[in-house]
Amino acid sequence: GDSVTQTEGLVTLTEGLPVMLNCTYQTIYSNPFLFWYVQHLNESPRLLLKSFTDNKRTEHQGFHATLHKSSSSFHLQKSSAQLSDSALYYCALSENSGTYQRFGTGTKLQVVP
Amino acid sequence: EAAVTQSPRNKVAVTGGKVTLSCNQTNNHNNMYWYRQDTGHGLRLIHYSYGAGSTEKGDIPDGYKASRPSQENFSLILELATPSQTSVYFCASGVGLGNYAEQFFGPGTRLTVL
Numbered sequence: 001g002d003s004v005t006q007t008e009g010l011v012t013l014t015e016g017l018p019v020m021l022n023c024t025y026q027t028i029y030s031n032p033f034l035f036w037y038v039q040h041l042n043e044s045p046r047l048l049l050k051s052f053t054d055n056k057r058t059e060h061q062g063f064h065a066t067l068h069k070s071s072s073s074f075h076l077q078k079s080s081a082q083l084s085d086s087a088l089y090y091c092a093l094s095e096n097s098g099t100y101q102r103f104g105t106g107t108k109l110q111v112v113p
Numbered sequence: 114e115a116a117v118t119q120s121p122r123n124k125v126a127v128t129g130g131k132v133t134l135s136c137n138q139t140n141n142h143n144n145m146y147w148y149r150q151d152t153g154h155g156l157r158l159i160h161y162s163y164g165a166g167s168t169e170k171g172d173i174p175d176g177y178k179a180s181r182p183s184q185e186n187f188s189l190i191l192e193l194a195t196p197s198q199t200s201v202y203f204c205a206s207g208v209g210l211g212n213y214a215e216q217f218f219g220p221g222t223r224l225t226v227l
Contacts, residue, residue, distance in 0.1 A: 009153070033214050044203060044218035045156070090155060094214060099163070100146060100171070101207075101216060105155035 002027045004093050004104035012110045019063075019078040021107045023091035026072065033094040034067050034074040035101060040087045048076075048089070081111045116140065117219035119204050125225045132191040134222050136204030144207045145187040146216065147171070147179060149200040156203065162187055194226045 003026045013019060025032065033052045037045040049060040051067040051074065058065055063078045074091060088108050092101040116139045126132045138145065147159040158171030160179035168179040176198060178190040191198055201223050207216035 006155075035214075037216075044220055045216075046218065047215045050214060099144065100158060100161050102158070102172075103148075103156040105153060 002029075002093055002095070002102045004091050004102055006089075006091055006104035006107050008107045009105070010108045010110065012112060013081045015083055015111055015113055016080050019076070019081045019085065019109065021076040021089055021091075021109065023065075023074045023076065023104060024072050025074065025091075025093045027093060027095070029095040031095075032069075033101075034065075035090075035092040035094070036063070036065060036074075036076050037090040037092060037103075038087050039090065039106075045088075045090060081109075083111050083113065085109060086111045117204055117206050117217050119202075119219040119222050121222060122220065123223045125227065126191075126194045127227055128195060130194050130226075132194050132198075132224065132226075134189040134191075134202055134204075134224070136187045136189075136219055137185050138187075138204075138206040138217075138219075139185065140206050140217060141184065142206035142208055142217075143184070145181065146205045146207065147177075147187070147189045148203045148205065149173070149198075150203060150221075151200050159189065159202075194224075196226045198224065199226045200224060 035050045036048040038048045039045040051058040054069045091104040094101045143164045146161045148156040162181040180188045204219040205216040
């Protein structure tokens, strides 16, 4: 079946350094949708960005990600971490019709001064 | 603005008791979902629905039932609650199609089974 792998459970960064959170996936579908959701403390998850186009960079709120079907990856990046970026980040996968999304285990990002 | 509400927000139940978690959405979305969130496991899909009258099993349906009596409402039922079901439960509604694919989450219900 489909699966999403987020290898880092916790990432701690100093403010101002670049962010990269890893996401790889496995699927039998040739046209998967990939998503990043962000969940701040005591809030619910909300969509950060999404993509279904191979090798096209998608950006939102300073974050960006590129879907690479050749390596089954959709890593989340930001050039300079801010304290307010501290949150739990989920990568998720959907098939083309989008009936449901399968989530990874999440990566907690802690940005420290 | 998408709106998904859940009730109750907090619940303490006893082992063997029946628990019903309710979810309401005003987005007119066909799809609704129930997840549980646990550290180390992330968000795991319990049940989902394509519309009124339909329910489908997700990845971890054992011990849970779901009911979708209307477009707006989707309930999760624990007939015989166990301590292993202590968790935070999120309901979501969603549009699945193409460029509009997104899920909108409710505020969550914290369930403790003693």
